[in-house]
Amino acid sequence: MSSAQGAPAFLRLAAHPLRWRLLTELAAGDYRVRELVELVGQPQNLVSYHLRLLRGGGLITSRRSSFDARDSYYHLELEGCAHALAATGAALHPALRLDPAPPTPPPSSVRGTAVLFTCTGNSARSPIAEALLRHRTGGRVEVTSAGSHPRQELHPDAVRTLRERYGIDLAGRRPRHLDTVAGRRFDYVISMCDKVREVVPDFGGHPRRLHWSIPDPATAGRTEGAGHPAFARTVAEIDTRIRYLLPVLAPQEVPS
The missing domain is CATH 1.10.10.10 (Winged helix-like DNA-binding domain superfamily/Winged helix DNA-binding domain)
Structure with missing residues (x-):
C-alpha cells in the first residue's frame, strides 16, 4: 500500500x-x-x-x-x-501471512520452571490456571496455587468446566493458604485477582511478578446469567493466557 x-x-x-x-x-x-x-x-x-x-x-x-x-x-x-x-x-x-497461534515450546525447555498462581479464595481462578498450565505442559512445569483467604472447597462449576472441556479431574483437590508455600522458590508468581495482588508476600529468589486481572466467575455468574457460562468464559480466558505464557516460560535462545 x-x-x-x-x-x-x-x-x-x-x-x-x-x-x-x-x-x-x-x-x-x-x-x-x-x-x-x-x-x-x-x-x-x-x-x-x-x-x-x-x-x-x-x-x-x-x-x-x-x-x-x-x-x-x-x-x-x-x-x-x-x-x-x-x-x-x-x-x-x-x-x-503469519500463524496467529502462539508457538508451543518443546517440553524440555520448560522443565523445572516453578510457577505460583494466586487469588483470594483459591477455589476457582488460581486452581484453574494451575490445572491448565500442568495440562498444557504435561506436568513438566512445577506449578501450584494458593489463596490469601482460601475457601473450604473448590467451586463445583470450576471442577465441572475443567472436566467437561479438558478432561481434567480436580477431585480431592482442596484450596490452600499462601502460608503453605512460604519459603518455596518460584520463577513466576502470577496474581489473578486485584485483591490478592495487594497482599501477595515476597518470595526469595526474586521471582518475576505478573498480574492477570480476571473477575471472579462466581460473582459474575450472579450478574451475567447462570454460573456455569461465567465459569466457561473464565476458563477460556485463562487458557488463552496460559497458551501465550508458555513461550515466555521457555528461555529464549541467544543467537550466536
Whole structure:
C-alpha cells in the first residue's frame, strides 16, 4: 500500500512510539493507568488518550478493579493482536501471512520452571490456571496455587468446566493458604485477582511478578446469567493466557 492512510489498522496504531511502549508493557501483565504512567514516564492525560485509541482498535481492554472500583486494569488482547499481526503480514504479501497461534515450546525447555498462581479464595481462578498450565505442559512445569483467604472447597462449576472441556479431574483437590508455600522458590508468581495482588508476600529468589486481572466467575455468574457460562468464559480466558505464557516460560535462545 502506497500511503500511510492505507496501512492496516494495527500498523497505524502500534507504530506510534508511546502506543508501542504501552503495548509492550501490557504484554507482561495487566496494569492500572497510574502504573503505566510511571512505567512510560509520560503525563496521565497523554497516556489515557493513547489507551483509548488502543482500546478503540481492539488491541486492549479494560476492567474495573475488584479491589478499588475507582481504578481500572488494562489488558492486552492477545488473540486480537495475534490476528491483527497475521492480517498485517498478509496485507503486504500473501506469503507473509503469519500463524496467529502462539508457538508451543518443546517440553524440555520448560522443565523445572516453578510457577505460583494466586487469588483470594483459591477455589476457582488460581486452581484453574494451575490445572491448565500442568495440562498444557504435561506436568513438566512445577506449578501450584494458593489463596490469601482460601475457601473450604473448590467451586463445583470450576471442577465441572475443567472436566467437561479438558478432561481434567480436580477431585480431592482442596484450596490452600499462601502460608503453605512460604519459603518455596518460584520463577513466576502470577496474581489473578486485584485483591490478592495487594497482599501477595515476597518470595526469595526474586521471582518475576505478573498480574492477570480476571473477575471472579462466581460473582459474575450472579450478574451475567447462570454460573456455569461465567465459569466457561473464565476458563477460556485463562487458557488463552496460559497458551501465550508458555513461550515466555521457555528461555529464549541467544543467537550466536
